[in-house]
Amino acid sequence: MNRALEIRPLDAARDADSLLATWATVFGRERRRAEWEHQVLANPAGTRVFVATCDGRVVAQYAGVPTRVWIDGAERVFTQSVDSLVHPEFRKGLKRPGLFVDVARAYFDHYGVHGSDAVHYGWPLEAAWRIGKRFLEYECVREEVVLVRDLDAAPAEISAPEFTVQEVVPTGEELRWLWERCCGAWGASAIRDAAFYAWRFAGHADAAYRLLGARDAGGTLCGLAVLRRGDWLTPGSRALCDWLVPRVELAASRELEAAVLRAAERDGGHRVVTLIPEWSPHFLTLQERGWCVHPAPYRLAARCFDQRLDHLFLREHWWLTLADSDLA
Amino acid sequence: MIRAIAPDDEAAALRAFAATFELDEDAELLRPGAWTRRYFANPAGTRATIAALPDGRLLAQYAGLPQGAWLDGERATFTQGVDSLAVPDEGRGGLGSLFVRVGRRFAQAYGGRRGEGDPFMWGYPVREAWRIGRAALGYETIRSQLALVARVDALAVHVRDEALVEELAAFPDSLDAWFDEHRKRYAAICDRTRAALEWRYAGRGYRFAVATRGGALRGLAVCRDVEIEGARRFVLCEWLVEHDARGALLAWAREAAREAGVETLYAWLPPWCEDFLALQVAGFRVHPTSRVLVGRSYDKRWAPEWYAENWFMTLGDTDLV
Known part of the structure; x- marks a missing residue:
């Protein structure tokens, strides 16, 4: 030819x-x-x-x-x-x-x-x-692992919730403020703003997502989770696609996580799966709450065009969730 | 001159080590016989290339610790890169440096297809070595190393009565036959034979135990309290166990840690192996480490990333503990 x-x-x-x-x-x-x-x-x-x-x-x-x-x-x-x-x-x-x-x-x-x-x-x-x-x-950044929470063991009821957790449509200002509270601890992160969320989740042509937000008594958004509806990877698995919770908001994190698990269960799920960088405190916190680490069938590969960045930097400093992928 | 290392290079090698790594006086490598044991008593052989002056001074070294291994059912040798150095102001200097030339000669001398050379070389280079190795010596990232960490008091150990655990002073003769069966569940694994373990652990302050059921060997653990990743831990250097002896062996390790006055148990296992999840269920948590496992394959049948998914390895495979 x-x-x-x-x-x-x-x-x-x-x-x-x-x-x-x-x-x-x-x-x-x-x-x-x-x-x-x-x-x-x-x-x-x-x-x-x-x-x-x-x-x-x-x-x-x-x-x-x-x-x-x-x-x-x-x-x-x-x-x-x-x-x-x-x-x-x-x-x-x-x-x-x-x-x-x-x-x-x-x-x-x-x-x-x-x-x-x-x-x-x-x-x-x-x-x-x-x-x-x-x-x-192409070079390998890491072999991915995922956090998995089986829903056969229900999360403990939170006796005196400090936050109201419900489905939300965050304003651009709320989203940007919440992301800025988080990103100080991250070396690199996709900007979570109204444009990104609207394109990535609200306007997605093929998948549906549920945005759950934790608001304090004053109505301030202190944590946000994005759960994909329907099976992902394996039957009964529900993907937690984004997790935007400042590390200091432990109570909001706990209540938001419990709401995510309940929502996944109501959606017919048997487990929730998420991808969170291993260096993040959330990676350990979620394990303490019953999530286990499993291997994932994904290898993160990258090519860097800026000499100041390399694969070690990405491995150790880049906040990356399923939201940054087309995987879920 | 770039050449293979020889036993009478000991004094020059240790001087180069001291100049490069600022070794403490009580460093294990400086103990009488330790260098010879490390380089010339290994049952899997010797892997070291050096650059030396005619007067014997050593300027650079690229070395490895070979391990007898099984690779898809046949014998092979894997080599862990260790102790590589370039004496300050002598062997350093970028991609064309003496260090790189020594590394390339090392690769030529020892790397090769299975049966002809070492098909797989691997290691956990420090950041500077990672950069040089990636650019000039064919290093590829295999995975970010994860650790399993448990607070001793938080372990939920379920002991099956049938499994008996015995702490030993020497590795038993029955180990070889058991390992020869156990190793078949992994596509790649380095030897846990009596000879390999004796060389690796005997007389060096490790504690080891076996689990048996009805007189049959069901598990092996080798432990030691050691400083790793910035904290003192009780490390499960070896952890090969059948599921029906896991609890009993873990209970032994927990008690041994308590006796040593150490609060945490620590292990490295591949994320795909059964015990990676089983230990989490028992109370271990997965933590990141500062280490990146890199490798170079010399046999196209097994790419470096293949080892991420198929090579069973523990901290005992490394020289870190």
Whole structure:
């Protein structure tokens, strides 16, 4: 095969139909256009997609989901790699390393090497990991573990609750204030503001989430949890996608956690699963409340474009939850 | 000159150690015979490459502790990188440094496909070594090391009456046959044979016990109180146990910790192994550590990340305790 290929940033108006058709061919299922537009075009942090086209048809893509991250007193962009694909016709007959790598290299050069993104990361499948490690400078940050709380042992009733925990729609000001109370203890964190939450949870095209907030007697939001409805990973598992609780708010944390477990149980769940960095005090606090640590089928990989950042920094300082992923 | 280390390099090696690491006078390595034991009495062999001047002065070293191992059912040797050094103002200096050249020679000398060399080398480098190793010596991150930590008084131990625990002064002959069965549940594991454990632990202040049921060996624990991760802990250096002897062996470890006056038990186990969860149920909590496990594979059949999911290892595999 010796056909002229063009590798370039996505032109949504021109490429969308063709991209979604190739998507269906590669993954064997349709991707709803609204869901694609939401993830790729509506992200408040921008769009990160490179495509390869042949005779106007999209035959490969390397894509990412960018996030605004607060790090070292400044705003940067971390981008999660997602949904890379190569049309089956273009996997054959090409010299190694192949079209996948050609598109990925152009993508990384554009957004990382010559662009402003500080880190690209993801949880690649095994085949993508092997190629990424060999050709694209992927490196392992850690093998993920998750915290799991079985619901057969119900949480103890809280005799004198100090907080009112209920479903909330936090205002942008509340969200930003709560995140700022948390992020002082974090070296790097995606900015949890109204735009991010609206895009990530409220407007999600495929999944539904329940936001539970703990308010004190004065109505101040002191903790926020995001629970995904429906099964995740295994039947009966419910994903706790975000956990925004200042470390000093122990009572709010306890009451919020109890509410999360009750909500998961009412949703038919048998256990709750969450991803919280091991260095966080919450990682230990939740264990003290009956959560156990299990291995997860995910390897966090990253490529850093800023020499001041490396994988050890990410491992030890980056606040990362399922909210920062497209996993749940 | 870059070459393999020899027994008569001891004095020069210890001088280089002292210059590099500011060893205390009572450091274990400085005790009579300790260096020779570490490098030349290991039943799995010797792995060390040095750069030395004609007058014998040692400028840089890249060394490892080899371990007999089982890798997908066949014999292999794994090597833990240890004691690597470059004498200040002599062997340091970036990617083209003497240290890197010695490290590369070490890799050429000892790394190789299973049966031809060591298929897997691993370690827990300090931050500076991690950076150099990653850039110049092929280190890859395998996992962030997690620890299981329990307050002795918080342990919920369920002892099954049938399991008997006996603290021993020497490893029993029955160990080899038991290990030869036990090791089959893991795709990769380093030897816990009598010879390997004798070299590793005998006469060095460790306490060890076995659990039996009906006279049959069901578990092995080797413990020691030691300073690790900034605190004094009672470390389960070895922890190989069948589920029906776990409680009895844990009860022994708890009492041994109390006798030592130590408040916490401490262990490293792979997150995927049965005891990682079982010990949490008994009261252990999972803590982060400052360590990152890195490795380099010399046999494409087993990538470094494969070891994260398949290699059973404990703190006893390391030289940290």
